[in-house]
Each structure stands twice: as C-alpha cells, then as structure tokens.
Amino acid sequence: MMPVFKSSRRDFTFGPWKLTAARTHIIKSSEAERLAEELHMPCVPEMMFGDNVLRIQHESLFGIEFNATDALRCVNNSQGMVKVACADEWQESRSEPEHTKEVLKPYDWTYTTDYKGTLLGDTLKLKVSPTTEHIDTEKLKAREQIMFFEEVLLFEDELHDHGVSSLSVKIASKSYMLREYTSRESKISSLKHVPPPLFTDPNEIAQYLPVKESISEKLEFPEEVCLQSTTASEGT
Template identity: 85%
Template structure:
C-alpha cells in the first residue's frame, strides 16, 4: 500500500524572486498510463508525483523549476542501461499492467536521468554558459537562520532495492545562478565494505561512489535588469545510485 500524502503549497518571496513548492498526491493510474504512452515508456515509477513542483522565478518571468515529467523525458526510453539478477523478473511483473500488454520494450528501468531543471521565460530567459566555479558547500554548513526550506519528491521507485535518486536546491549570495550536476556510480561488488543500510541513503552512500560526470554551469540573468533584480541564487542537483 502506498503512503498517503497531504497536499501542500509554500511560497516565499525575497526581492524580485519567488520560490514555490507544491506537493500533492501520487498521480492516478489513468493519468500515469497516458503519460507513459506520451513518453513512449512501458512503465512509470511506482510513485509518480506529476503535480509536485519546486520553482524559483523572477518577477520578469525567467527562472528555473523542477518537475517529474520533464525529468522523465531525460530517461533513456529505448535501451536498458543496467542489468541485475532480478531485472527480467521485475520487467515481467511490469508487463502485466494495463498500458504494457504488449512485449515490454527495453528501457532504462532505473529511471536514471540527467535532468538539471527546466528553464522558464519567454521574452527574458537565463543564459546557460559553462563555468569552472563550484557551489560553495561550506556555506551550507553555516549555523544561520533558514528562511525557506522544502524538499519536493518528484517520483520514487524501489527498483527491488537497487536504486536511489535525489535532487536538492539551495540558496546563496551570487548575482547569478550556479547549477552543478554530479553523477556517481559504482558496482555492488566494489561496495562490499559499505554497510547495506546505506545503499538507499543518498547523502551517506555518495561518499563511497566515484564521480562519473560533473557539469558546472552559470545561469546568467538577462541583461538590463532593474537594480532590484540583483538578487542571488545557487542551485545544486545531486544524483546518486
């Protein structure tokens, strides 16, 4: 039985920026089936929160948001990427669902995604440029008043206890956004020295996983902003498996 989630929405405004976090119930099966067809995927995660959103937006319209549908669009829907002992059994169990009555097509059943957020804006948009600058994680350790904090779950699937994915967003003091994406991966055979209880704890297991890819980008604000727009944000996307 899936857990019951209470719908909630939180907004926080500072200067020209507005942070919004919306959390609600798991997507209904009929909606999930339609979305699976649109994305050409045999199955969606067991718990799909299609209406959950974390958004950071300037009053001129530009910004960034994180949502489950766009995250799934970055999943490989044509090829299975990882093989484990129970993979065939897992896919056979999924083939009995209403929207996958045909033979299950190969796809990344771990729902691995390199999603880094969805950029917002029509007339004014953020400019994405590569950078060597990293998020100052030391600031996250400082003991200071937290003005706004929210953790928004986009989707979750137990994968027979073979995978975990997490996404977090932090705020700091720059006149632009920093977006840092890190992908870590390791074979189970290389983690024999790690307690199994840590395998589903992203913040704990990440220190034992070698980095496969790191992408640092600066999201520059549009030119000719009014002085009040000199606000600051940093975003960090961390994925561990």
C-alpha cells in the same frame, strides 16, 4: 491510524524573486498510463508526483523549476537496459522459446535522469554557460536563520529492491545561480567494505562512489534585469 496526507503549497518572496514549493498526491493510474504513452515508456515510476514542483522565478518571469514530467523526459526510453546480477540466472531458468525472451520495449527501468531543471521564460531567460566556480558548501553549513526550506519529492520507485535515486537543488545569493550536476556509479562488488544500511542513504553512500560525470554551470540573469538592478541601486 496513519496520518492523512494533505496537499500543500508554500510561497516565499524576497525582492523580485518568488520561491514556490508544491506537494500533492500521487497521480491517478489513468494519468500515469497517459503520461507513459506520451513519453513512449512502458510505465512511469510507481509513485509519480506529477503536480509536485519546486520553482524559483523572477518577477520578469524568467527562472528555473523542477518537475517530475520533465525529469522523466531525460530518461533513456529506448536503450541502455540495466541488468542486475540475477538477470542471467533468470534467463537460463526460462523454458519459453528464445524469441519470447526479447524485450519488446527496452527502457531504463531505474529511471536514471540527467535532468538539471527546466528554464522558464519566453523573451527573457537565464543564460547557461560552463564555469569552474562551485557552490560554496561552507556557506550552507553556516548556522544562520533558515528563511525558507522545503523538500519536494518528484517520483519514487522501489526498482524491485535494486536501486535508489535522488535529486536536489541549492541556491546562493548572487546575481547569478550556480548549477552543479554529478553522476556517481559503482558495482556492488566494489562496495563490500561499505555497511549495507548506507546503500539507501544517498548522502552517505555518495562518498564511496567514483564520479562518472561532473558538470558545473553558471545561470546568469538576463542583461536587461542586471541593468535595471544597477540603475535602481544608483538612484537610491
């Protein structure tokens, strides 16, 4: 028998911070249709986990979270259609009049997104600015006790066997967060030397793909919170 999926929610608190990871079921077809209409897209990914979320929030309510709906809002829903190698052959094989070949609602069917998270908070928010500082990947390799780990899937689509998409987030213990976004892309014809099984493993295939865009940003805590932390440290 197949294991029964159970919704889960995990919270982890350290100091004034709270990490929340929620994993639930795929949204119903009626909700998917409503969401597609709201986002002006013909359809949303086949496996849309609309209620899944990974959230990092301060007790003052500012922070950052990652959710599927906001990620889809960053998908190009009006142009930039991606064509696969067999597209031209398919078009030539069609016998319908030329006007029936037009795409009525063009959109990026690969659901490629430059989503970097949703900032939380009303009066207090993280301050975002460019930086040359990078995430210390060596620190991530250190053999230390893992206090909290969770992987949250936001959405997934087979893309008719033509693609794979992945989104991940990491955080270090400083008075600010570092956010890195990297976009890599390559034609299949340039990857003939790469073993095909690696194509579906983002961690493995990444080293063979040239970087198209790289953005490093510092997410600084609000000044009010920094002042409160400093005052508390001086008083202890």
